[in-house]
Amino acid sequence: MNARRVIAVAWKEAREIWRDRLYFGLAFALPVILMIVYCYGLVQDVENAPFAILDHDRSTLSRDYARRFLESRYFDFKGYAADGREAERLLVDARVRMVLVVPPGFERDLREGRPVAVQTIFDGTNTTPIRTLRGYVESIHRALGAELRADRLARTRGLAPERAEVLLQPLRVETRYLYNREVRALWAIAPSMIMFILMMTSPLLTALSIVREKETGAIYNIYSATITRAEYLLGKLLPNSVVSFLNILVLFVLATQWFGAPFEGSFRLFAIASLGFVLCTGCLGLLVSLLAKSQQAALMISVICGVVVALNFSGMTTPPQAMPPSLHATAQLFPAMAFRNVVLGTFLKGLDARLLWKDVAYFLLYAALAFALCATLFRKRTKA
Amino acid sequence: MRPPEPPHLLGLSRRLRQIRVMTGKELRQLVRDRALLIFIVYSFTLHMFVAAGSEASDLRDARFLVRDLDRTPASRELVSRFLPPHYRPAGEVAHPGEALDRLDRGTAVMLLEIPEGFSRTIDEGVEPATVQLLVDTSSANTGYLASAYSARIAARYGAERAQENLARAGAVREQLPGIESRDRVWFNATLDEKWFSTISELLTMITVSCILLPAAALVREKERGTIEQLLVSPLTPFQVMFPKVLAMIVVTLFGSAVAYFGILLPVYGVPARGSLLLFFGVTALYAFANAGLGLLAATFTRRTAQVGMLMLLTVMPIIMLSGIRAPLESMPGWLQAAIWFSPLRHFLEVGYGILLRGAGVAELSDSIAVIAALGAVLFTAGLLRFRRQLG
Structure with missing residues (x-):
């Protein structure tokens, strides 16, 4: 692995993100819009x-x-x-x-x-x-x-x-609500939505950036260059993961400032786990780019898979403690459940590294394995 | 070769024929394009997943811990009333710290703590016996239901014990006041959730296809350059755009008729208490408004790939926020004001109004007028932008 070549690809990618107005707007506006739409649309508190x-x-x-x-x-x-x-x-x-x-x-x-x-x-x-x-x-x-x-x-x-x-009535019940004192659905949903939205947008960004080169034919330069597969993929992964990480920070501000969700835990821990998570989802995007030939297909695959995984395998619809063993095992194949655990843990529960280090380690291991898989499957030679 | 006659010299019948021919062309194109047909299915399935995820499900298998300091038959009786399917015992704990740890790890969602002397306090009936409940509300719905059902269980148990004690003390059973809740559900007496959800699906499907298909049709012509051919033909921009809307109205009416008479009515028994003619009439008007929105949005995009973005940025918010998912009244005021501009918000009132409430033109005139006005504005704006771009 040659660091200079990785940096060269990453730098080129960063400039492309910056120059393509549409992509830039997409990368930063889409998560914010989705956050607002989903938070208000999914909260079913019956009021007024x-x-x-x-x-x-x-x-x-x-x-x-x-x-x-x-x-x-x-x-x-x-x-x-x-x-x-x-x-x-x-x-x-x-x-x-x-x-x-x-x-x-x-x-x-x-x-x-x-x-x-x-x-x-x-x-x-x-x-x-x-x-x-x-x-x-x-x-x-x-x-x-x-x-x-x-x-x-x-x-x-x-x-x-x-x-x-x-x-x-000789019996009285004194209820204390833990983690979400006012039992506001929004407080629980806003942090979960950070996970939900990133499961869609983060793979999408990485996938689009590679498939776009396939569509325009620019990827033939890569095929014929001395750069190795892993170097190219890493160069694509890093800048897009940075964009996704910035998105998490923006959504974090939205969740805490706009929707008023409490943040009880350590921000540093949240940030480290988020970095691990965006690497994982970025690698999922690389996997999507192996399958998709057009940007439209990449968009559909990332969004559909993102929604399916985030809804079914994250614990949002079925809490992890109530999952049947087979579902729980399947959920381990995606980083959604671990990140939801981190998000709820740091936002509402105020957990420390003692209970969350496993999730962080899981992200790193997951990203390494997924990246190795992509690098093996990525072909520099197109099939005849 | 004779140059084409300028459009203003053409007779009305000829213009109408041109529109008819163009509409036929749009319909044929729509039917032949597999990708677009798949696109409808895609948004429909995606939407189904989103809908399934947002459903407030009942409490199931809430794992609870017990810290019983009383250890009497009475306390055990109370614990035994926390039953499946709502609750599932997760064991006893000796210290509160242990319980907190289990809640932190998420292996239990509730702690029920019964104080020492619980049974004695109840029997004396001088002071209330207090049980403590510690509930994990990091998932608000689960937490709310877990505590609400617990309160109900405890209240019933307490009332029973009180009755026993009063009877033992030899009190005559006297009549006591109380308020009994009687419910009646109008328009859907059996509370059949499928009526609401299938109508919602139908309205959602209409919305998605009406916005996306004309937009995709226009963008594709721009992308392939066939729009240039249309513009050099003796057709006005109106004659290029309006057939796309007309084709969409035809497809929508056909689709909703198939959906209503083929699925909603025979499978789910969704009634039509008002006039179906009015329903399909307003559906056509709604399709016009949405097609106008789609065409307007299409003037902002250049490539088909961007139509997918369009879906995420316009269709998704419209569907999520117009009142199908979450009740409008619980949203903040500024958002309610913004949603007023969504045609779906008004079409919902018409759809449910005609089919379930049996409302007629008199009750629905406001909503119908708003849909018509929004449609006119959106279509005109799209036409103006289209003219400026390509005219």
Whole structure:
């Protein structure tokens, strides 16, 4: 391996990246756009769900009931419906996702110690948020019901309300959320997206840079030159890996500053692991370039494979602890799972090198093996 | 040889015939190009993967640790209620540090800690017994569900014990108030998720093909130079561009009819509660708006390879953010404002409105007007840029 020749290829590659406006924009704008699109598109926190109330009771208690929904950040009150017809129109026009129907005699029945049924009418077109909304509605109903029961018991037995509450529900659960204190999906998704996006763009950049030379025919200069296969591939790998590493830094800033994800761990560790990861994904790009003959094919293969691997073999859809052994073994073939572990570990869990050194070592070993494989398979002679 | 007549002298019928011939040419080209047909399949499958990944799945096999300081039948009873498929026991720990280590390594996602004297406190009923729950929320959905289901299990257990204790104390069973939740789901009474997802897929497919195919057709003509031939022919830029849109509308209407009558209706039983005529009419309008967007975008690209980029930079955001994946109301205000310009956002209301909610023109007039306006603006902008570039 001759370092001067590697540097020569790398330097030429760097200048090409710099000069090709489209490629330059692509290399740096694409990850940012994908980050914003995916973070907002994948977060399915149900918040500000528009709803209306059809209040047949119009009593103090029914207004108190409504207030509990008004104060919740999960719901966005769009007003009272005057009658059933108006409620129906609101749903058909898709101006609300649900209507709460408070029955007549709501206050009287509850004050006299009888249970009442409140009906919730959901717009069933989009089924995804309904389960979550139903859970929110039930928990508000449960809390109000428990309060009313405790009140009642306190009055009939002459107990203090706190005492009555304990009599009815002697068990309390104190929950502490570890790593993501506010249980915000965005905080967990934004760091994962760094892995997801790089799994697509990093192989793409390396693959395109070689396939472009195949398409234009410039690669024949390489075929006939004294430069060895490994030197050429390394010269391609290094500058593109630097671009990908810079992308990780940009996405890091986006995740922490724009999306507000907490970063608890050591930045140095994160940076070292990221360097290892971009070398791995760069080598995957080299593998793609062995298969693809046109830039369009390279684009499709990298994006499709990137998405498939990042979704199925990273732990994003199935957490690693719940993976069946075969899936877990397959996932080891790609650097996605280890990098997600590093990203979540450094962002949310604040882990140190004691628990993450294995992943870093894995990246280095992986990159070395993948590079050796590419160098062996890369042919300087085209088949006749 | 006679020079061609200037276009303004041609009769209307002749112009219409030219457009018809050009549309036929576009359709034939579309059908013959394997790569483009594959391209549709590609974006469709990719989209399916993305959709599968974003699905909020239920809690499965959440591995939990137990630190039981009480060691009574009552505490064991509580632990035994954390059952599969939601939960799976991952063993007992003696020290909190050990549990933290296991959570750090990701081999467990939750710790349930039962304090000493748990059983006694419950039976006395003077003070509440408190169990501690430590939940890994680095995956927010798993963490939220793990804690929500735990709270439900504990509440049920606590209420049962309270009933037993009250009964033992000889209290008469008195009636107590409570609020019962009754649900009704309109427009989709059985909560069949396939209705929503298949309509979403159909609308997504329409969007992808309507933007990409006209763009690819125009870029390919630019790349191969055949556009020059069209420009020296007695055709106006409008007559070159509009047939591409028209061909797309035909393909879209055909595709959606096949999808609806061939798959959605017979396989999934997706109803059409409103007028199907209106639905296909607005679909044509929507195809026009999207084709306009595609052509406008194509005036910015020179090579077919860049059409792939176009897909990532315009189609993907439109699909991800228009309200199919995540509810619009949970997005920040500036993003909601930007999404207003996506035709898909309005077409969603029309599609779901007509098929599931049974809405008619009166309810949907706003959305239809916006789609028409966006289409007119996009197509005109594309035409102007095209004229300036090649006219």
